[in-house]
Amino acid sequence: MKKINVGLIGFGTIGAGVARVLLENRQVISDRLGAELKLAGIADLDITSDRGVKLPEDMLLTNDVNALLGNPEIDIIIELIGGYEPARSFVSRALQSRQSVVTANKALLAKHGNELFALARENRVDLYYEASVGGGIPIIKVLREALAGNQINSVCGILNGTCNYILSRMGDEGADFTEVLKKAQELGYAEADPTFDVEGIDTAHKLAILTSLAFATPIAFDKIHVEGISGIKPADFAFAREFGYKIKLLAIAKKRGDCIETRVHPTMIPENHMLAKIDGVFNAVFVNADALGPSLYYGQGAGMMATASAVVADLVDIARNLIDKSMQRIPDLGFQRAAVIDRPYRPMSEIISQYYLRFSAHDKTSVLSRIAGILGENGISIASVIQQGRSHNGDTVAIVMQTHKAKEQDLRNALTEIDQLPVIAAATAVIRMESDL
């Protein structure tokens, strides 16, 4: 039986998962592939910690990455160290040595993907990255292959399990952000420094990749508007429920004519939408395509074994390419290079959305008419209003509105004016509402 040798760089949690899958599921993998996918070596700075994996005697465990990189015996390199450097150098070196690479590193691809894909093409090897978005969910394969007959209208996802866990708990329990974050950290669902997750950066890295796959354009992380979830208050969940909505941190990429719109922010979505039904640490991606229509892909967005499932699927695909001598069979972003072109991004100020607005007003009777007046002058019409009776705490009262569709810039102009009114006690809370994903 033909043998494909795999070298793993990074023996942390995910690395240990990949080793386990390759070893424990060796039989089912070769039953599918018709060849052996052999874990030939692992490189990590720490090769003494017990990872809970029984490694084969004849396997190389080394802290010298050079034993794997450029080694002509190793067909495929798995990069699981994360971050920009030395990941970028290692991946580059592998590709230049004509080793194919599998990575789960969304940050690396969001920043250096274009350059690394070019390197893979030049060297006629593959750079696969299923595990970089949505953990075990095969969303990259779906977009690159399964939707090949479609023009994609939009891709929207819940791509960060930490945020979805926190928002689910806040919604269920009426609890405060800081409180739930602390619980999430205790349970291991959030990092000690949760900034990357809760401020939306991790989600945006993933969205940068999905956007390029959907719309045939180079990866452009810096075009994404990013807002995190730390500003959401328990009251917002209660009002969302009254409107029939849920609050999720959504990654949104839409095609609007020739323009692309990409943004990550807390979003109210109707409670009967499939994305509203995704609870806890799970991820899901909702795709709207011209032939297929709406479809959704749901699963574990993180975790050692789920992520390993995606890594191994990539290994099997690349192994088939090696066996058939069909490297670069699927173009990196799903489109032939000539079709991947820079496209205009719509500035955030130009997007059209419905808005949830929570005003903190001193308890004055005239305040609603003043707010409505300023909104109206800026071309924003109100769809519905909830006005609390009396204030419970001190002298402010919440006035909550759902607007009809409006332009972001118009809303910002109106809010700048409104927030300067003496009757307004604090900056107005704004959450975008999406009904047509």
Add this chain to the structure above:
Amino acid sequence: MKKINVGLIGFGTIGAGVARVLLENRQVISDRLGAELKLAGIADLDITSDRGVKLPEDMLLTNDVNALLGNPEIDIIIELIGGYEPARSFVSRALQSRQSVVTANKALLAKHGNELFALARENRVDLYYEASVGGGIPIIKVLREALAGNQINSVCGILNGTCNYILSRMGDEGADFTEVLKKAQELGYAEADPTFDVEGIDTAHKLAILTSLAFATPIAFDKIHVEGISGIKPADFAFAREFGYKIKLLAIAKKRGDCIETRVHPTMIPENHMLAKIDGVFNAVFVNADALGPSLYYGQGAGMMATASAVVADLVDIARNLIDKSMQRIPDLGFQRAAVIDRPYRPMSEIISQYYLRFSAHDKTSVLSRIAGILGENGISIASVIQQGRSHNGDTVAIVMQTHKAKEQDLRNALTEIDQLPVIAAATAVIRMESDL
């Protein structure tokens, strides 16, 4: 640019959808594939009806299937006529002529799949069938490729939009089966003769395919236990809700040790399970795999454009195989031939399930203890009971129970005995409950 010629047999609704996608999305397809996917000919008995598709001047439209079958200019044949014959002969003839085939025909594959796959292998061409299960949902690709590193524990699906529409409406409105079926027929969601759908046959055809993909075993439609939805009463939905469950027609395939369990029947599932959240005509497949864990794939299970999306994805995959000379790159059922072996199926009488039981009793006070006694003698323990107060209509009253896990044979024995009791007014209604999908 290289050109791959496609011949379409069957110009009905789905065929028209495929023609539309190939023509309207020609650019995006060639941008992805790097070759032209050309609709070279269409054969149908009726070539005069207007299908709403503007066909190119140079395209062959014929009622002679022989103009396409075996024509060396045509690389791939699409079979969309449905049914067993002449579909089987046409597909066989294409494969024998070394034309690859794409089909949406679940009935054909459920009955003759093993023989047709063998023919494809012998002739070193591909027989792809993404559209045969779940319409546009790429579940075949997911099972054959994306989960390659996993052992599958179970696959459960809502695979028939007609049934899911009917059950959703019955649940929402408390309406009767016949009434909702009539509405579904008026709306075009159900056929004039709905037997294939509502009796579960269509779902079972699809399950036969999924079972083989999940468990590396030849297609065995006749091993599937099939029950339809026509016996479900509005009362069952009301009681299900009280227990916190929803009723769905589920296709279930599980691995239990070395045994396979395959069954199609109305099933109560906990309302917070993802499959319970699938409403209306949509389909979804829930997969439990050892590395990935739970995942779900959701979309339109029928309809001209969604099904066409799946057909075209297959065409693109096969076109890549033609270009790379890598036919049979993915084995037909996802496993190398030697690994596809007959496996024991668990007889239905041996399955373990929880059960919902609705007894129709004459309003006698002793009846509950008699039922409980007989269940107990047969090793079945009761998890909870709902007993209606007085009967509303005549002299029967409903006693509803949820059992703990029990063996199907034990339940059947108990019910045979219970249904003969003079205090029992009608055959007991049974719905299996699944909490661990």
